Amino acid sequence: MNIVECINVTKTYRQGKMDVRALGGVSLRIKKGGFVALAGPSGSGKTTLLNIIGGLDAANSGSVVVEGRVLDNMTQTELAQLRLRKVGFVFQSYNLIPVLSALENVEFVMLLQGVPAKERLTRARSILDDVGLAGLYERRPAELSGGQQQRVAVARAIVSDPAIVLADEPTANLDSKTGHELLEMMKKMNEQKSVTFIFSTHDRMVMDHARRLILIRDGLLADDQDRDP
Amino acid sequence: MYFRLGWRNIWRNPRRTTVILTAIVIGVWSMIFLGALMRGIADQMIQNGIATLTGHIQIHHRDYRNDPAVENSIAEPAPMEETVAKLLPPGSHWSARIRVTATAANARHADGVTMVGIDPPREARVSFIGKAVREGRYLRDDDAFGIVIGRALADKFETGLGKKLVLMTQDTEKNIASRAFRIVGIYGAEMEATEKQYVFVTLSAAGEMLKLNRGISELSILLPDHQLVAGTLATLRGAPSLRTYDAEPWQNLLPLMRAYLEIYDTFIFLWYLVVFIAMAFGIVNTTLMAIFERIREFGLLKSLGMKPWWIIKEVLAESFFLLLIGIIVGNILSFLSVLMLMNHGIDLTRFAAGSEFAGISRVIYPSIYGRDVLLANLVVFILGLVVSLYPALKAARFKPVEALAHV
Amino acid sequence: MKTRWLWNIVVSLFMIQAGGGVIAAGAEDGRAIVQASFDYWRGKTSVASVDMTIHRPDWQRVMTMKAWTKGELDSLVVITAPAKDRGNGTLKRRQEMWTFNPKVNRVIKLPPSMMSQSWMGSDFSNNDLAKSDSLLNDYTHRIIGTESHEGKKVYVVESTPKPGAPVIWGMQKLRIREDHIFLTQEFYDEDLKPVKIMTARQIEMHGGRLFPTVWKMRKADSKDEYTQLVYRDLVFDKDLPDSLFTLSALKNSPR
Numbered sequence: 001m002n003i004v005e006c007i008n009v010t011k012t013y014r015q016g017k018m019d020v021r022a023l024g025g026v027s028l029r030i031k032k033g034g035f036v037a038l039a040g041p042s043g044s045g046k047t048t049l050l051n052i053i054g055g056l057d058a059a060n061s062g063s064v065v066v067e068g069r070v071l072d073n074m075t076q077t078e079l080a081q082l083r084l085r086k087v088g089f090v091f092q093s094y095n096l097i098p099v100l101s102a103l104e105n106v107e108f109v110m111l112l113q114g115v116p117a118k119e120r121l122t123r124a125r126s127i128l129d130d131v132g133l134a135g136l137y138e139r140r141p142a143e144l145s146g147g148q149q150q151r152v153a154v155a156r157a158i159v160s161d162p163a164i165v166l167a168d169e170p171t172a173n174l175d176s177k178t179g180h181e182l183l184e185m186m187k188k189m190n191e192q193k194s195v196t197f198i199f200s201t202h203d204r205m206v207m208d209h210a211r212r213l214i215l216i217r218d219g220l221l222a223d224d225q226d227r228d229p
Numbered sequence: 230m231y232f233r234l235g236w237r238n239i240w241r242n243p244r245r246t247t248v249i250l251t252a253i254v255i256g257v258w259s260m261i262f263l264g265a266l267m268r269g270i271a272d273q274m275i276q277n278g279i280a281t282l283t284g285h286i287q288i289h290h291r292d293y294r295n296d297p298a299v300e301n302s303i304a305e306p307a308p309m310e311e312t313v314a315k316l317l318p319p320g321s322h323w324s325a326r327i328r329v330t331a332t333a334a335n336a337r338h339a340d341g342v343t344m345v346g347i348d349p350p351r352e353a354r355v356s357f358i359g360k361a362v363r364e365g366r367y368l369r370d371d372d373a374f375g376i377v378i379g380r381a382l383a384d385k386f387e388t389g390l391g392k393k394l395v396l397m398t399q400d401t402e403k404n405i406a407s408r409a410f411r412i413v414g415i416y417g418a419e420m421e422a423t424e425k426q427y428v429f430v431t432l433s434a435a436g437e438m439l440k441l442n443r444g445i446s447e448l449s450i451l452l453p454d455h456q457l458v459a460g461t462l463a464t465l466r467g468a469p470s471l472r473t474y475d476a477e478p479w480q481n482l483l484p485l486m487r488a489y490l491e492i493y494d495t496f497i498f499l500w501y502l503v504v505f506i507a508m509a510f511g512i513v514n515t516t517l518m519a520i521f522e523r524i525r526e527f528g529l530l531k532s533l534g535m536k537p538w539w540i541i542k543e544v545l546a547e548s549f550f551l552l553l554i555g556i557i558v559g560n561i562l563s564f565l566s567v568l569m570l571m572n573h574g575i576d577l578t579r580f581a582a583g584s585e586f587a588g589i590s591r592v593i594y595p596s597i598y599g600r601d602v603l604l605a606n607l608v609v610f611i612l613g614l615v616v617s618l619y620p621a622l623k624a625a626r627f628k629p630v631e632a633l634a635h636v
Numbered sequence: 637m638k639t640r641w642l643w644n645i646v647v648s649l650f651m652i653q654a655g656g657g658v659i660a661a662g663a664e665d666g667r668a669i670v671q672a673s674f675d676y677w678r679g680k681t682s683v684a685s686v687d688m689t690i691h692r693p694d695w696q697r698v699m700t701m702k703a704w705t706k707g708e709l710d711s712l713v714v715i716t717a718p719a720k721d722r723g724n725g726t727l728k729r730r731q732e733m734w735t736f737n738p739k740v741n742r743v744i745k746l747p748p749s750m751m752s753q754s755w756m757g758s759d760f761s762n763n764d765l766a767k768s769d770s771l772l773n774d775y776t777h778r779i780i781g782t783e784s785h786e787g788k789k790v791y792v793v794e795s796t797p798k799p800g801a802p803v804i805w806g807m808q809k810l811r812i813r814e815d816h817i818f819l820t821q822e823f824y825d826e827d828l829k830p831v832k833i834m835t836a837r838q839i840e841m842h843g844g845r846l847f848p849t850v851w852k853m854r855k856a857d858s859k860d861e862y863t864q865l866v867y868r869d870l871v872f873d874k875d876l877p878d879s880l881f882t883l884s885a886l887k888n889s890p891r
Contacts, residue, residue: 056629057534077536082532091532091633094525099237109533111230321742332749336825339752374800392826395804397748405731406749407802 002054002065003163003196005032009062011048011219022048024219025062030198030212031162035190037210038229043138045219046200047168052165053198067163067201076172084112088157088195089165095153096141099112102128103137106156113160131185131193147178151185158189164196171203231539233527235546238519250271252554253609256508257559260501260605262566265595266575267493272596274490277419278483282326282345282427283447285458286465287482288313289475293446299329301399302444303474311447311471318461320453324351327435328446331398333378333428338386342428344396346435355451358429365414372431376410379424390415396428400439408438414600427554505608509616515550516620524528527624528632537625544624548617553611560606567595666777666793674708674772675814681876683708685716685869690758697706697757707817708769710881712867714889715756726765727886734761736886743883759832759853759865774801775808784840789814817848822856830856853872 012024022045030036038046051057052064055071058081064071067086074082083089096105105111106124115123128137131151141149150170157165167186171179190197199206207213215223239246279285288309293301303309306325313323327346332339349368353359358377368375376394382409383389393409400406410430418424436442451463458478465476480487520527527540574592677890682705685762690697716727723738751763756817783790793810797803806826811819820835826873832855836848847870854862 050628056633078535079533080531082534083532087534089532094529097526097529098235101232101242108230112539128549146238174492317741330749332752334752336804336806336823336831339804341749393804395802397751397802399748405751407748409797409800410803567888 001032002029003032003034003197004028005063005065006049006053007063008029009049009052009059009064011045011052011057011060022219023052023059023063024183026216026219027062028214028221028224032163032188032196033194035187035197035207035210035214036214037201037207038214038216039201039207040216040222041202044216046216048165049216049218050168050198053164054089055082056089069179075183084109085160086163088160088162088165089216090150090153090157090165090170092169092172095156096139100145101138101140102133102152102155105141105152106159109156109160115160123159124155125160128152130189131155145178146174147182150182154182154186154189158193158195162195164198167197167199168198169201169203170203171206176205179203179205192195231543232545232549232554234543236550238523238543239547239550242519245515245518246551249511249551250251252511253508253552253555254559254562256375257556257605257609258502258562258566260504260609261560261563261597261602262595262603263500264497264605265567265597266593267497268601269574269594269596271490271493273484273593275479275514279451279479281418281420281423282356282358282449283479283482284323284355285428285452285455285476286450286462288448288450288465288471288474289446289477290335291473291475292343294475294477294606297328298331299399299439299441299446302327302401302441302446303448304444305419305441306445308470310448312468313465316461316464316468317450318452318457321447321450321461322351322354322357323450325432325445326352326447326449327432327439327441327444329398329439331396331428333382333386334395334397335386335388335393340382340385340425342382342396343426344398344435345427345429346432347429348432355449356373357418358427361416361418363417365412367414368429368431370431372413373434373437374408374410375413375430376590377414377416377429378412379427380415380417380419380425381421382428383412385425388412394428396430396438398439401441401444406438406440408434410434417553430624437593438504474560501608502604505612509612510607511552512548512613513616513619515551516544516617517623519547520544520620520624524627524629524632524635527627528629528635531627531629532633540625541618541621545617548614548621552613556606556609560602563602564597567597570595639656665780666791666795668774668820669779669791669793669812670777670795670810673812673818674769678874679791681874683866683869683871683874683876687866687868688756688758689864689866691860691862691864699756702878704876706881711765712881712885713756714886716889723889724756726762726890727881727883728765729881732763734886738887741887743886759855759861770797770801770803771808774798774803777810783811785813786809790819791827815846817846819848832856842867843872845872848862 006028009026010021011022012019012021014020026045026049037050040046048057052059055066055074059072065081067117069082069086073078076099088221093193097108100108103124106127107120110120110123125137128134131149131154133151133155136144136148141152144152153170154165168181171182174182186197199210201207212226214221215222246339280528288303290301290303310325317323325348329344331342331344333342347358347368349370353367362377363380365377368377376396378394386394388394390412392412395407395411399406416424432445436444452458462476462478466472478564531541571594574594576592639827656829657889682703684703686703688699688701692788698718699721701715701716702840703713705711709728709730711727711728715721715723723736725736727736728732732741736743746762750814752761754760755762755765767797775797777793777795779791780794781792783792791812791814793812795808795810797805797807805823806828809820809822811823813819817839818836822830823832825831832853834851834853836851838849839846842849843849847867849867851865853860
């Protein structure tokens with residue numbers, strides 16, 4: 001089952017007086033449970049593609065379908081709803097709300113979704129345990145290391161059972177050991193809970209871990225290596 | 230949740246928050262405290278005016294107010310006094326007076342004064358003079374030649390108890406009437422101008438001197454509660470035996486004071502406005518700074534699926550707490566300040582001449598009106614939230630992609 | 637003006653010279669002395685030119701006036717010099733007084749409040765002129781001694797206000813010569829401290845009578861502040877019509 005489908009997606013944006021073509025007609029399909037890396041040099045359009053898939057940005061032409069929903073003509077409100085319920089984001093940095101504890105950060109999305117308090121607490125605790133942060137529930141982001149912060153971000157991204165988790169260069173700010181640990185953890189989540197992970201990266205290590213590697217260059221697909229059956 | 234976020238967010242930058250809180254506290258304090266002082270001044274002015282012979286309502290001959298001369302007296306006051314006695318609410322007091330301008334002279338000094346012929350026991354219940362005598366004694370019914378003058382006048386004339394004072398004025402036959410009185414008492418009043426102006430003799434002495442027979446210049450009425458003025462006035466004006474006379478409330482009798490009161494009201498209003506505008510700028514500025522520092526965070530929130538309306542609520546929650554704390558502390562400070570001044574007031578005797586000119590008493594006490602406090606608080610709170618909408622809307626409009634790309 | 641009992645005195649002097657004897661000589665009573673002076677001037681008229689000098693420590697002002705009196709109740713005084721004050725005048729008829737100022741061309745009736753003000757800027761008050769018979773009626777008089785002046789006997793009279801009399805003075809001390817000439821009038825306050833003093837000197841023949849030429853009113857505590865009247869051209873008993881003591885006469889300054 002295809003959880004994400006892009007059909008001839010283009011994106012052009014204005015920079016100063018120039019029109020820059022970020023994506024020039026990208027089509028791809030991603031299956032549920034995938035662990036996919038979109039790789040390419042900076043400026044290749046990978047982040048743009050990720051944003052469009054996640055409903056953070058809109059394509060100029062073409063179609064995007066996420067778990068059967070067509071994003072093309074969705075209003076801002078509908079997109080927000082989509083992001084809330086169906087998409088989890090992990091960014092390179094500044095993933096967490098600084099004034100909330102790890103637990104609260106994870107609870108946050110569930111709160112927006114209207115999950116009752118008791119359930120929120122249980123699930124949040126549980127997921128934090130899963131990502132290896134048992135006992136650090138009350139710590140504020142400032143009291144956690146870079147790696148730990150990213151783990152909380154991942155926990156938050158997956159706690160609400162999204163269709164896809166989009167991670168934009170999640171290891172970029174971490175040292176190789178921590179990055180490696182993070183990736184291992186994400187892979188485990190992917191395998192245990194069947195959560196689809198889509199990365200945008202130019203980190204060799206991430207590319208190696210990915211089971212499917214899509215190369216993007218100058219806004220177009222350059223290569224697609226799928227190791228999944 | 231947005232309250233929790235709002236609360237925690239304002240303490241991210243404690244110094245900035247303290248600064249804006251201080252601004253709000255000072256703003257609120259100044260609105261309430263200065264408002265209370267102004268009200269205190271106004272209240273005292275009113276009380277003073279009413280006590281200094283004006284009373285709540287006065288009844289005169291039609292032409293008396295235009296020309297307070299002896300010709301414009303109420304020649305036969307008896308029917309009117311009967312009616313008044315019947316129509317006034319219980320607990321009221323009233324007193325008849327003869328009031329004309331005269332010249333007072335002794336061997337060394339002469340000056341214009343207002344001679345007031347009073348009915349001593351009744352007058353004591355209506356105006357200040359009954360309790361105001363500081364030296365000597367108050368007038369008695371049988372004082373044919375006794376006079377009570379103000380301390381400032383006694384000083385000016387270099388005279389004192391037991392000495393002579395000759396009053397000269399015009400009688401009803403247009404002749405010069407003069408009479409030598411002896412000072413039996415010296416009174417003190419709120420304002421020096423009062424002491425220099427009014428000299429008191431008995432009604433009968435004045436009537437005899439002016440050849441007025443039973444005539445009087447005015448009837449002054451003191452009601453038990455000044456809220457009753459409007460109603461009582463209407464009743465009196467409707468009475469047939471009073472139709473040929475003029476019944477006026479204190480507001481009309483003291484137009485200068487009325488003008489002062491209106492000036493004070495306008496001043497308070499302008500003060501509130503200015504203070505609020507200054508605070509508003511502070512609030513908007515602080516909140517704008519706070520959200521611009523967190524652009525990326527707002528991008529994050531949006532990416533998590535937060536709706537713009539929620540973001541507005543969160544920013545408003547931050548302002549909400551700032552305003553709440555500021556208002557509470559400001560109110561506490563105000564009440565403390567007022568409490569401190571309740572007993573001693575602010576002593577303006579150094580500025581006595583100037584403050585008299587502005588109609589202010591020598592010592593001013595603040596006077597808190599619940600209505601004013603409520604108004605000040607509501608204004609700050611509601612308008613504070615309203616101006617916070619501007620930064621809130623700005624925050625809600627950040628585009629996630631651009632915001633996230635922000636440093 | 638004080639001219640009232642001045643005329644009284646002069647006429648009584650005339651009577652003396654006519655051999656009628658000194659009226660006061662027969663009555664030791666203080667009141668009689670004062671009464672006689674007042675009585676004497678009923679129905680008498682006078683016309684005079686007077687120079688008035690108002691003197692202060694720093695400056696001095698001189699005015700010339702023409703004065704007509706009839707009896708003790710009516711008088712008209714008009715300033716004739718200097719030019720800037722010419723035409724200003726005061727009219728007194730019985731108890732009422734009016735002033736006129738040609739520059740403003742208005743006649744103002746003096747209200748009670750102005751009665752204590754100074755007359756024409758001098759040390760005399762309007763009251764001094766208007767209530768001239770107050771001295772007679774509002775006081776009790778007592779001879780307290782005798783002196784002599786230019787060979788004549790002078791009665792020193794102490795005048796005390798009657799209780800209830802509307803006069804501002806506590807006491808007055810008069811020095812009246814046996815020929816009815818007022819030499820001195822001292823005004824005292826209630827504490828019997830002197831406030832102002834009027835003296836009349838240089839008694840000469842005028843219009844056939846002895847009359848003080850120089851009158852001076854000064855404040856008791858200052859020798860440098862006074863008003864001085866010097867009489868010239870004094871004529872008595874001329875026939876003066878009633879129309880002279882009217883408001884129109886006041887405005888038109890008769891010659």
